[in-house]
Amino acid sequence: MVISRRRFISRSQHMLFSGAVAAHAPFVLPGFKSRPAPSDQINVALIGCNNRGFHVLQQHLKVEGVNCVAMCDIDRNVLEKRSSELQEKSLPKPTLYEDFRDLLEQKDIDAVIVGTPDHWHCLPMIYACEMGKDVYVEKPLANSIEECNLMVKATRKYNRIVQVGQQQRSSEVWQGVMDFLKKGDLGTVQKVDIWGNFNYGLGPVKQPDGEAPEGVNYDLFLGPAPARPFNGARFHGTWRFFWDYGGGLMTDWGVHLLDMALWARDLKRPPDKVVAQGYQYDLSDRSRETHDVMTALFSYGNYLIQWEHNAGKQVGPYDRNYGVAFIGENGTLVADRGKWEVFPEWDGAKKENKMEKMGPVKGQHGHEKHPANFLECIKSRNEPACTIEEGRAVAVAAHMANIALRSGALNLEWDESKNRFSNSKMANKFVVPDYRKPWSLPKL
Template sequence: MEEIMPRHESRRTVLKSLAAIGAGLYVGPVARADDSKSPNEKLNLGLVGVGGRGYANLQGVASQNLVALCDVDPRQAKTAFEALPQSTKYADFRRMLDGETLDGVVVSTTDHLHVPIALNAMRRGLPVYVEKPLGHNVWETRLAAQVAREQQVATQLGTQIHAGDNYRRVVELVRAGAIGPIEEVHVWVGKGWGGGTRPTDTPPTPEGLDWDLWLGPAPQRSYHPTYLPANWRRWWDFGSGTLGDMGCHYLDLVFWSLGLKYPTAVAAAGPPPDAETAPVGMTATWDFPARTVEPAADGAAGGEMPAVKVTWYDGDRAPRELHGIKLSGSGVLFVGKEGQLLADYGSRKLFPQEAFADFTPPEPSIPASIGHHAEWIRAVKTGDPTTCDFAYSGPLTETVLLGLVAYRLGRPIAWDAETLTVPDVPEAAALIRPPYRAGWEIA
């Protein structure tokens, strides 16, 4: 999801299209967050992080009034800043929240700033759209979901593929029992955000970049271009490797299909853990208990589900074949007692193919999404639910991050979701709730 625009699309083309958005942007008296909004009335939004992935999210909410843009790096924000001259520009999200009266906030920063920004906004009663993963550690992820529930604000995690039709058809196949009870699922992503050695040289900080704000709650270190604009994902202090970057996208399909919430046991394997960076390839497994899945408001059928083991592979550990099925790229393989279901973002296949030659899929029951960003916009205006609110995406993100806890501990763990602890492994606490830099503490 790092690709922000087609490679053939020039910056001039992008500026031209955004200028069209900016030309119709009204920045005047700002409606208060507690004012009721009719479905046809535009929201006044503040965006934190408008370069990189934030540019795509800006496009996703461009139908609304983008009254404030915030980014610590004017180099990355240049396209958005120039295209929307009427909006107020900020480097510090706290100044933006203090200085603007908004209806919602879109957060597209590095992982380690997602929750500090979202908490600040939600505790002001503001709805938030947050890029994945929701949090940078398990404890703050749970806290974000708790505050969203207490404040009763509209939330949405940036798992945009959830809005696609293919995921809906896969969920319907699983819930209809097309391949029978599922006790085993495999998920793989072929790329690898990992490796690297902490630089020792200290080049000057680029003009305009507020490095201290970019660090936020992370431990103090000197600026280096190796971290920006995208390689921060490799570093534990800022990102969560490939599993943190892509896990919420692919495990989303598993969570939705199987009605999962919290695992009870987690294990991981890979090269010896590095104190600074994620591995170039790893595996993780999560054990989930048997459960009763209630019929969902989105139309997905309910039913009894057996205990299931979910296995993740990334980077150089991605498999090329499982259960006799050739694999490539990235995807999900559901293994049922009566067959297998192979899926990715846009396709699905049942195996053995000869056994399903005359198979008739169930009638579609989950309606098409109006769009992932559009769901959140509608929710802010009307109170309608979103499909990836923090009640759903919180446990999804926690599961992803627990895979990294097990990997960094170098041992399997039993997980107590109620207390957020790993019984009998005290060293796990520092990974579940690591310290925050002075002045950036959250509670």
């Protein structure tokens, strides 16, 4: 059943549109509207068309029988550019929207791709589920712990297929890693070291506040985030370094790599404890709020996971600027997206290696297979490669580490049954986001 804007408001008892948005008619460009898809066709729509979102759409369109029938973005310039790029490939022009709520009323949409900034993952995903559409939502699942919780509830309440964009779960490299770990040759894995050193983590160069570019609905970009003057440093490409919209390297690469440590133990919950340290090393010419130097330790009983990043650096352990090291009794398995290899542990008594050195073993990265898996699951109704619970587990873990620093608590204990921290009132203030009125969290 289609939910109009009024139904969005009355059904959930929260006004979703601000005065600035409601003051004028929604921006909709006429375009190709396909008929409802037959069983062998899947009609997809994209919400958030800049960079990552459009890349994910392109991977979907490589699968036979997939059509893009609608696109939405708060930046008309981006929207028209992406639409033109599709037409240059001889694809039909999709219907174009400025507001995701208008897009969700289009009846022929089977699935929605949410490729927005992190603070805009929750509401489009939940309302797409409510309207009977399956969803591919980018990682991290959301920009707060409570949003993640609600997205899990919506997925199960409305019985939808939701794939979280942690595409390493569809990668030949990482699937090979998991198969090897389950064989047990490495012995008990007692600790996992993860690192991600990237130059882009320093954030953007400082810019003065100014006017939003022509064609940008800045109020709708902010959405539930606090009202602030427009600043180019907080916009396209670099929004993730500001807490209103993202969580820095921890929720970007951190989520991808931490997810591998959870997958190795089939963990689908946040850690029991998190300890974090970090700081801002140099802000002389940079604009950011997230930490450029950070270490976090995640405790799952006798299973420890350590994350660290050093923004502005492109080197790291094992000659990799990013990677995961599974430290076992007999050796250490080191992996990145391109390859994995095993370094044997030395047996001092026998004067020999405990196992043979292996690798490097190379394989496919998973960028194409992950959307393909989602599309297969739409038809089969089987669970996708990265379920909503798995997406929540790693997103909450990453948020816990950031909250440990932001709250000043540093050492946090998590009560999964209550969805809150058991040892810090200050940290609990970060669990539920304070949405800017008139936006509010759905009640599920």
